[in-house]
Amino acid sequence: METVVEIRHLKKSFGKNEVLKDINLKIEKGxxxxVFGKSGSGKSILIKCLVGLVQPDAGEVLILGKDICKLNDDELNALRKKVGFLFQSGALYDxxxxxENLEFPLRGNKTNTKEETEALVIEALKNVGLEDAIDKMPTELSGGMRKRIGLARTLILKPEIILYDEPTTGLDPITSKEISHLILEVQKKFNTxxxxxxxxxxxxxxxxxxxxIIKEGTSDITGTFKELSESKDETIRAYFQ
Amino acid sequence: MIASIKIFFEEVAHLAMFTFQFFKQVFKPSYEFKEFIKQCYLIGYKSFPLIGLTGFIMGLVLTIQSRPTLVDFGAESWLPAMVAVSIIREIGPVITALIFAGKVGSGIGAELASMKVTEQIDAMEVSGTNSFKYLVVPRIAAATLMLPLLVISADVIALYGSYIGCNINGDVSFPLFILQVFEKLSFADIFPAVIKTFFFGFSIALIGCFKGYNATNGTQGVGKAANAAVVYASLGVFIIDMIAVQLTNLF
Structure with a gap:
């Protein structure tokens, strides 16, 4: 199996607050x-460290074999095009x-003609089932639609890795389930x-x-959903109740 | 007290680094030319009605208010020249820059701050776009180039307002008014006044971008950034004006 993300002994503090003390993890292709954890346990900080939005204090973050802490701005931007990031709010450009939101990540690619760009936009919208929303403004979209469009904008660059920051937060159970299925579809279709x-x-x-499960800044608790949800440790089971 | 001084110097250091980053990015290809043109339209063209109206009132009021004093000294004929020198050398650039700081500085501060707190700037970064180059550079460049044009326009409109002011209680033909204005105006009045407006425009947009781009604390941070952008940009205008006057007097 090919390792696409590897984190070794990652540490991050804000002042005296040591949020991430020793994070180690590996993710294989596909x-x-x-990632579970209490609010404020550093989950979002962890994925922001993966794309260079937050600089870790110590440790290594290897994305597709490259240590992002050692890349210059141009190399980092090139790598970021291979890593999609779906923000909690969708972060659509108001x-x-x-x-235009979907065209934005493609603007650096001068080789695409107008027709090719249009085709990519429509394809990305089809992937999330929202072709009809193409000319709408973000303010006209519901929370679920905003997340889908955010995902479409992420998918348009055909990333190898996608980071989802609380993709179902604030959504009703039915829309949450639809987003979860969409995540699975994306995984199967693009092998992300x-x-x-x-x-x-x-x-x-x-x-x-x-x-x-991130607990006390470490990533020692790991396993499948079944293993962790049926754990003998009551504090681990508490995350699933 | 010591903490406040420390915060002040930290802020100045961050602003200096932000300015350095601007000069580093502005000359580095690729250029965001389309965004620059859009910002020129939004910052320059869209500000014209407000600046024009302010300029007209400025010329009219200054003329009406100055007239009685000049009449007392029997120097009524000096009215067009005196008002023109006041407007072109000082009042036109400073008042226009202050109005510009209120409209454009706060607008830039609020827009970038709301983009920051809703993670739109982060979204740009993770899509491989240099957000500083896309958002900050075109806004500062556009404001630097647009404010001098707005000041020149405001000066011309203010002179027209002054002409109307002269004719409320007197009778001056337009050619005579123009002749009296340019009789006392020299290149040394116009050139330094125009040059300093480039610095006014630069500092207003720089402060607006700096406050917006580094906003924190959610929606509260947006209000703070917009407010701070206007206050510090207005203060910056006065400081630059003071330095410009001293430098002009040297020559």
């Missing part, structure tokens, strides 16, 4: 890894229509590897190949 930060047990059950 694998979905779900001043742009859905079409994913890290999914969530508190949603149902989302974890549906999407996880493997899970990790």
């Amino acid at each position: 694998e979905n890894m779900v 001043s742009m229509s859905v079409r 590897s994913s890290i999914i930060i969530t508190h949603d047990v149902e989302c974890a059950r549906l999407t996880a190949n493997r899970m990790i």
Whole structure:
């Protein structure tokens, strides 16, 4: 199996607050890894470290074999095009229509003609089932639609790795289930590897190949959904109730 | 007290690094030319009605208010020249820059801050786009180039306002008014006044971008960034003006 993400002894503090003390993990190609943890345990900081939005204090973060802490700006931007990031809120650009939002990541690619760009936009929207929303503004979309469009914008660059930051938070159970199925579809269709930060047990059950629980800044608790949800340790089982 | 001084110097250091980053990015290809043109339209063209109206009122009011004093000294004929020198050398650039800081500085601060707190700037970064180059560089460049044009426009409109002001209580033909204005105006009045407006525009957009781009604390941070952008940009205008006056007097 090919390892696409490897984190070794990652540490991150904010002032005196040591959020991540020693994180170690490996993700193989085509694998979905779900990350659980209490609010404020550093889950979002962890995935922000993976794309260089937050600089770790110590440790190594290897993405597709490259240590992101050692890359210059151009190399980091090139690597970021291979890593999709779905933000909790969708983070759609307010001043742009859905079409412009999806075209935005492609703007650096001068080889695409206008027709090719249009085809890529429509294909990405088809993948999330929202072709009709192409000319809408983000303010006209519901929470679930915003997340789907955010995912379409992520998929348009055909990333090898996708990082989901609480993809089902704030959604009703039916829409949450639809988003979880969409994550699975994306995994099957594009053979992407994913890290999914969530508190949603149902989302974890549906999407996880493997899970990790961040507790006291470490990543020692790891296993499949079944192993962890049926753990003899009551404190681990508590995450699934 | 010591903590406040430390925070102040940290802020100044961050602003200096932000400015350095601007100069590093502005000359480095590729260029965001389309975004620059869009910002010129939004910052320059869209500000014109407000600046024009302010300029007209400025010329009219200054003329009406100055007239009685000049009449007392029997120097009523000096009114067009005195108002023109005041407007072109000082009042036009400073008032226009302050209005510009209120409209454009706060707008940039609020827009970038809301993008920051809703993770839109992070989303740009993770899609492989240099957000500083896309958001900050075109806004600062556009404001630097647009404010001088707005000041020149405001000066012209203010002179027209002054002409109307002169004719409320007097009778001055337009050619005579223009002749009296340019009789007392020299290149040394116009050139330094225009040059300093480039610095006004640069500092207003720089402070707006700096406050917005580094906003924190959610929606509260957006309000703070917009407010701080106006306050510090206005203060910056006065400081630059003071330095510009001293330098002009040297020559």
